[in-house]
Amino acid sequence: MSSSGIAEHAVEALSARERERFIAANPQSVALAERARQSLFGGVPMHWMSDWSTPAPLFVERAEGARFFDVDGHEYLDFCLGDTGSMFGHSPAPIAAALREQAGRGLTSMLPGEDAVACGELLAARFGLPFWQVVTTATDANRFVLRWARAITGRKVILVFDGCYHGTVDETLVRLRDGHTVHRPGLIGQARNLTQHSRVVPFNDLAALEAALAPGDVAAVLCEPALTNIGMVLPAPGFMARLRELTRQAGSLLIIDETHTLSTGPGGCTRAWGLEPDFLTVGKAIAGGVPCAVYGCSAEMAQAMHLARAHSREMAEGHGHSGMGTTLSANALAMHCLRANLEQVMSAQAYEHMLWLATRLAEGFRALIARHALPWSVTELGARCEFQFRATPPQNGAEAEAAFHDSLQMALHLYLINRGILITPFHNMTLCCPQTSAGDVDRLLAALDAALTELLAMPGARQA
Template sequence: MTPTFEPTVPRERVQALMQAEQARYARTHARSGERFAQGQQAWLYGAPSHWMRRWIGGWPLYVQDAQLPYGARFVDVDGNGYADFCLGDTGGMCGHGHPAVVEALARQARVGSSLMLPTDDAAWVGEELSRRFGLPYWNLTTSASDANRACIRLARMVTGRPRVLVFSGCYHGSVEEAHVELRDGAVAMRNDIHPNGFPHDQLSAVVEFNDVPALERALRAGDVACVLAEPAMTNYGMIAPAPGFHDALRRLTRETGTLLVIDETHTISSGPGGYTRQHGLEPDMFVIGKAIAGGIPAAAFGLSAETAERVWQVLPKLHPTKRQSAHAGFGGTLAGNALTVAVMRAVLSQVLTPEAFDRMLLLAQGLAEGVNASIAAAGLPWHATQVGARVETLFCADAPRNASDVRRTRDGELEALLHLYMMNRGVLITPFHNMMLCCPGTTEREVDEHNAAFAEFVRECKG
């Protein structure tokens, strides 16, 4: 029997606070509200992307300008300033307006942005990706979704198997095979995004994160082409791998002839080589996205030498007198465009440096310590968890082991209140759950502002 959800803050208090915060937001974000009303006339969900509709408050705030010098702050059209811990849900992990990014954009734009031809920057970027992440062969795409789809396609080509195994509660972009979850022990489409009859059970296998016996049973069936996984789950509440889980995952995939794809779109904040390098993981394919081009749409996937050799058996390397079929392409004609590659070189050489990660990790530690101190002082059964430069507040006492644990304790009303409360006090956190990220431009000032606002939030929740 599923335990009954027990809120940690009385519902009447949450609702009263929410009513007050919504009124405050309406007063202080009126111009953003006008922009959003105008947007209803042209955009499907009122703004250029449906993600922008996810912000709480009734409408998204509209950005006016960055707060200079370079860093993690901006001003909206109503004149409100913000410490930004959302950072474009990692797409802005370099911060806003880094001079190296701006210079690379301007320099390459004068030459050409999209030529479908390589430039001198390409050789450097390819070598740097190999050096940082430990896989020798790479391909660029325009998004991590595209990179994940390419890895799945290649895995099916070289294994001849149909299914992709993911962990319940995962998110890997707009990959159909990953929009699944365990529901009452069966595979179901997450959020019911497809009608009945969609063959998700034929395309996907799903197990809980950290459940090694279930993982082994699924892989021993022999029909899984690849496991697609974050090294630590970050999109359903942050869930850390249990001790020994990655060793078991790598052993079982090798024993069953299944390719292992590690998606580090979020966990790249763990260090210059991501979680994979920090913890010595050995994926067959590796995906990195969002952060590597300073906010320009870009991603990359890497292959081990053995996996590349298998791919070349299906899709041979370029022959001097023959052209490869374009229908095997990954990411479209904009993938690897000259503008993106120029910015990637600037990011990897001047922005996301080892020294920058050292600062980011230290600031994130201060963020987590501040949150946990406020929680402890109030005696609330919450906690903050940290993965790299990313921190999340969870409204439960114990760290979750899987998505089911998160689902049992998740408090959507309290989450919404926290987001709006912080936004009304000039602190932006990721709108999907209580996730924060530090960037090279984050300073102690932003951390202190967040922790002060969060301490105030805790006091108001206690009453």
């Protein structure tokens, strides 16, 4: 029996019909998929692009605002938005202008320009941390901050929450199983034992957190303010404040990763909830979709970083490599787009619109769930919301994972795609951008309503 309330045979019947519909309606995507298999591993430029619900990859021709168009000429409402990479819409006008402006003025030089100074000032004002560095991806930002944390504290252990998402940082590719830290299932080619210096505890479990910090060997806790990739999980009241207290008591640093939770407001959860991290990392959306990420730190951490760097140089007799940074970090093109995004795109007015629409969408999801009498729930975080296949919102990663119903999720996603609507794959998350309209939200709700109506009308579809 499925905990989703819908029988598997009904899900399979809907999926089979929708796969046939996709293949018939998308001959150019199907042809490109066949051609791509001759030169691209798995037929796609990054292997996870073949893991969507479609029977062949959907090839995009162009995207703008809250919409994109595929190579077969179909128009889509985009509630995925690059899994927040295009949080503020595809090609916002100020970002497109910044790209044009910088194109003829040099793309990268390993030297700063005036944009860099402006970006530092804008980031400090927005997030409340005084000092900043610019890198290429959020994975880089998290990896480099963990190096700083270990250098500053002299400790090696990194603590994360079960089900967390911090890009592809090795230390975070672990899970909690039967009370033990283990490698994440599916991890490929890992040569070293990550459990030696990584520790996992359940989100929202203060007793487990306190016990994990007690040995005094944790350099830093790397934390999303809310879990976002295992299914959305919000912090319990008081959890984040107590996390800050416990890390200070244990002499461990607190790193807040706002890469996905930037949807909460102009300063992320850090400003909205009054968090006080030692370090803050943000990627994906911070430069309007151009590859760029940043990390910020407190004045105390900046001083400790200077001391750590001086000690490293002394040990290396004046030379050496910190293990941080790439030649494309803070390149001129990314810096110009970062400045444009901070100054012109990530405005309070944009967030006001995004949050209003996300609330409208979440309320619509709840109304649909009630109307169809399904044991599901909805979780909201700023401009993001998600319907989950469990009666109450999950409190930790294990609960969120237990609510997964892959075949049902993929069937619903494919149904929506075939009707010109995209939501985030692998779970049921949606994101509203500044160009999303109330009509777009209503269209998504109507399409999902139709999918559920068709599913539940099948003989024997409903399960208790």
